[in-house]
Amino acid sequence: MKKNAIAILLAAATLTAAPNVFGQEDLVRTLGALFFAADWKAADAPAVYDTKNLFELINGEAELYFPYGFKRAIAVTYASDSDAGGKISVEVYELGASLDAFGIYSNYRDERSRIEPFGTEGFMGTTQAMFFQDRFFVKMRLGGKSAGGKEALRSCAEAVSRVLPPNREMPxxxxxxxxxxxxxxxxxxxxxxxxxxxxxxxxxxxxxxxxxxxxxxxxxxxxxxxxxxxxxxxxxxxxxxxxxxxxxxxxxxxxxxxxxxxxxxxxxxxxxxxxxxxxxxxxxxxxxxxxxxxxxxxxxxxx
CATH class of the missing domain: 3.40.1000.20 (TM1622-like)
Structure with missing residues (x-):
């Protein structure tokens, strides 16, 4: 119990201090070390995709991203040590400008989406969360079985938002x-x-x-x-x-x-x-x- 309490305090301190990072190497490194909830951490090193291999990440949808100034995508999966099989997959897409990031985001949002206060605008369901912020679009999915998975998904979205450029103005x-x-x-x-x-x-x-x-x-x-x-x-x-x-x-x-x-x-x-x-x-x-x-x-x- 005491160990969990210490871990939660450390997580809160890490989130508060998380810097905004803009360079590819810095963002890859930061996402790989992201600490957003007790017992959750990156399962593997983040993978980086460009226009030549984006289809490996989102086969069948890659062409949707290219007109919006697609530059790169970083994909990483976080796993829970305490909940067997609990995983959160995160994909961070860098587009040409904030309007482009909104364009991709708005392709997924609809009238039923429940808007959440992370990023410039975001929404979250039972197993997924998406948001855009500055020139970045973020797509997240919860998989496996995890008692605290939805709370971890929200914490992960908030933590990713903290390390992206701080501009939250709607285009x-x-x-x-x-x-x-x-x-x-x-x-x-x-x-x-x-x-x-x-x-x-x-x-x-x-x-x-x-x-x-x-x-x-x-x-x-x-x-x-x-x-x-x-x-x-x-x-x-x-x-x-x-x-x-x-x-x-x-x-x-x-x-x-x-x-x-x-x-x-x-x-x-x-x-x-x-x-x-x-x-x-x-x-x-x-x-x-x-x-x-x-x-x-x-x-x-x-x-």
């Missing part, structure tokens, strides 16, 4: 879809081909409800107002080529595209500064105009 772009009516926990960053269209190069999507039906909000990130206008013109050309219909309306809030897209049904869209914004999967384009006006105002109000 600014995510807030473009932060307004009343957007379904919580549905915002995603897509690094290429928003809605599957290559002319919508990169941007964000989110869910909402219009006239009791689920719809998809989207914003395409551009470099200038001219880029935004050119992007929307490419979209209208695509609609024409695929036997869709569209028209422009001059509304009080600005010029607005109303379209019937063969793939996404009713669509309304517009440009706001550097951005193309829109709503897809509407029963009719006009149903989306009130929400588009709200969307427009929210984006225009941002600095």
């Amino acid at each position: 600014d772009e995510v807030n473009l879809l932060n307004f009343l009516g957007v379904t919580p926990k549905t915002t995603r960053y897509v690094a290429q081909s928003v809605l599957g269209y290559d002319f919508f190069t990169m941007g964000l999507t989110a869910g909402a409800v219009v006239a009791t039906k689920p719809v998809t909000l989207f914003v395409v990130l551009g470099m200038s107002p001219k880029d935004a206008g050119d992007t929307l013109n490419r979209y209208t050309a695509h609609i024409e080529q695929n036997k869709g219909r569209y028209r422009w309306e001059e509304l009080p809030e600005g010029r607005t595209l109303l379209a019937v897209d063969p793939l996404y049904k009713g669509v309304v869209a517009a440009t706001v500064g550097n951005y193309v914004i829109g709503i897809a999967k509407l029963a009719t384009p006009k149903e989306g105009l009130p929400m588009l006006a709200q969307f427009r105002a929210a984006v225009a109000a941002r600095p």
Whole structure:
């Protein structure tokens, strides 16, 4: 009993003092020596993966990571000495930027995810935890049988967060879809081909409800107002080529595209500064105009 109490105190001291480490060798070494709960330690030395061998770690999913500026992944498994078979596998992915890390993270999060206070944002279930922080995405899974496994999983997530860069700010772009009516926990960053269209190069999507039906909000990130206008013109050309219909309306809030897209049904869209914004999967384009006006105002109000 006394021995366990001492181990817990030592673990707490180690967590408090854990440094943020950014270099590959430092992070590998730190994860290999991470001490987050009594009787848990790394079972083997951490393994490092790059673009050439990432498929060995996540065969079938590796290509998902490459558009998000993937640099490397570090994988390590921790095992419990006291609980036979208790294991926690941890994968730490370094991406191009914080928005890229959010993009990967948002592919796994959904409306049912229970948000937890580790990382910039994270969630945890019975056997898994995921979070992103700065340019890193972390995926963790609990395996085997362990009486205190879930508590150890949480402690492990908190400890890994402590050794990553301390920036916990949500990427600014995510807030473009932060307004009343957007379904919580549905915002995603897509690094290429928003809605599957290559002319919508990169941007964000989110869910909402219009006239009791689920719809998809989207914003395409551009470099200038001219880029935004050119992007929307490419979209209208695509609609024409695929036997869709569209028209422009001059509304009080600005010029607005109303379209019937063969793939996404009713669509309304517009440009706001550097951005193309829109709503897809509407029963009719006009149903989306009130929400588009709200969307427009929210984006225009941002600095």
